[in-house]
Amino acid sequence: MSEIVPADPAQVDESREGTYQEHWFCRKGGFVVGGNLKKFVNPRFIKTVDLALMKPLLARHEGKYKGFSVDLLNQEEDAAREALEKLLTGAQDSYPEGLRSDLHRIAELGDARGLEIIQGQAARQGVDLFPDMKTGDEDAPNKAHDPKHIAVRVFLEHPDLFDAAADHMAMLTADRLHEYAGRERGVAIDLTAEKVEAFRTAVAALFRDAFLGDYCRVGDYDDDDEINLVVSHGSMVSTMPVVEGQVERVISVRQISHAVLRYSENTGMLRLARIRKAHKPEIAELFASIILERPGFFDGDDAQDLYTLRPVELAGPGFTFDAAYDPLIDKVLIIEAAADLMAPGKKGYPRVVRTLRSRDLGGDALQHFGSTPVSFGGAWRLGELVFRILFKGDGKRQPQVTVKLRPPGVVQFRRTQHEARVMKLIERNGLMNDRDDFEVVDAAE
Structure with a gap:
């Protein structure tokens, strides 16, 4: 698949800069629930979660409920779970904002990936999580081993560990x-x-x-x-x-x-x-x-002048990444590129008047500019490059990382164990400005 897409100049800055947002509300069955809560607080969770865990969780917000009391969980189990279901699947204004916040935080770690992070943080801190829990499966699998249930328990019994795991999740994502x-x-x-x-x-x-x-x-x-x-x-x-x-x-x-x-x-x-x-x-x-106790440490002239696409512009549509130095990289595909037409703006500073965006999942995104008016030797410049690094692996699905590079200061990709390799590829192909050059200039001045 390939396409060249003209971009509306009025949208260029917005589409490039962007903001971090999470849209997490969806309408379901007459009430509104958070997107991750909808998956987390599902019927199976309500039917299986240990009520002894839910009592202290809900008790954190006692006195702030509408038409609900934690004492309802002291009934027979069927009646208690029915009351819990009515609370958690009803309108979110029926329980306090604090509980909504607790459930959203727990939901972030209530899956297999979250459990792995929790276990990693526990090992790092030397915490033996729940030695009382059965670890084998001689009988039926223990429902207490469900990642959702473990997340609730860690939230209640090991709050510092939970905070560390939540922070680690934020760093990974x-x-x-x-x-x-x-x-x-x-x-x-x-x-x-x-x-x-x-x-x-x-x-x-x-x-x-x-x-x-x-x-x-x-x-x-x-x-x-x-x-x-x-x-x-x-x-x-x-x-x-x-x-x-x-x-x-x-x-x-x-x-x-x-x-x-x-x-x-x-x-x-x-x-x-x-x-x-x-x-x-x-x-x-x-x-x-x-x-750092070093005021102004990040105020240098080159503080954000970190990356360049000039080598790509000089090579033109035929540019390819050189990854031969790394035996674990199979190939690098250039799957998207944005060419900006520049013109003098206010006070003589250049501004983008038109953008052509080329996409090709086969890796030929740059080559499509050859049939367009784009010429990087004149008023056109390469504003953004997206490339996919495919690593050699033994599994059915080849490990890969997709990287977006936008000079002078943005490189975007999901941080993985390959982070060092990604940054080395960028540096080895001349897309990282040499800060030593700036230091020489500063010293001369």
Whole structure:
């Protein structure tokens, strides 16, 4: 499949920059439920979950229910589960916002991937999860081993472990990172609890002004030479009409968002994800001044001038990636490219007046520009490149990573065990600016 798609100039900036959003409400059977809650709080879960777990979970919000009491779970099991089903599958305004938030957080870790992360964090912290639970299957499989049930139990009995697992999930799913290069490499961090709390206080004030909410939590994690911070905070309140029977109500919800910061001591690079564009420079400076104790560390002229597509432009439609140095890379397919026609804008700065986008899942996206007016030697420039790296593997499905590169500072792909290989491929093919050149210029000036 291949196509060249003209883009509306009015939409170019929006489509390129984007915002991080999660649309998580859907209408079902006369009431509104969250998308991941709909899958999580399903009939099988309600029929099998240990009521002894649900009691303390629901008791966290006792006194805030409408037409429900935790005491209803003390009835005979069938009646108790019927009351639980009526609560959890009814309109979401029938239970408090705090419970909605708890269930959404649990749902994020209530699957096989979440269980793997929970187990990994438990091993890292030396926590023996539930030694009382049967681990074998001599009899019927133990329903308590269901990832959903384990997520509930960890949430209640090991809150610190749960927070760490939720933060790790946020780091794994943060695929779009905006990067800042520090003024020098090799700047180590002496991370203390006092620094983390000072950073949390400063970021909380920023998010309070932006989202009008007070909740803010920071988790910090070491990963070899990387320091990872995950900032959990409330997003904007959303209000929406819901239907309960024949009655229409309006409820409000505040979703929890996870901002991710990753700093490499070796390279001096700070990577930010799930943060508003307007907040990124300020948060980078807060990190520099509080965590690094180096104000202005990410303010250099080359701080965001990290990537270039100039080698691709010079080679033209025939450009191909050289991956021969890596025996694990099978091939690299260029599946999408965006060519921007530039013209002088306000104050003489160039602006995009037209975009041609070529897509070809077979890997020939660049070659299709040969039959168009695009010529990278003139007013046209290559604004974005999407390529798919296929790795050699033994399974039926070949491991692969899809990467979007948009100069000067955005590289986007789902972070996997192949992250180092992806970045090396970008560097080896000349798509990463050499920061040493900027350092020489700075020294000369």
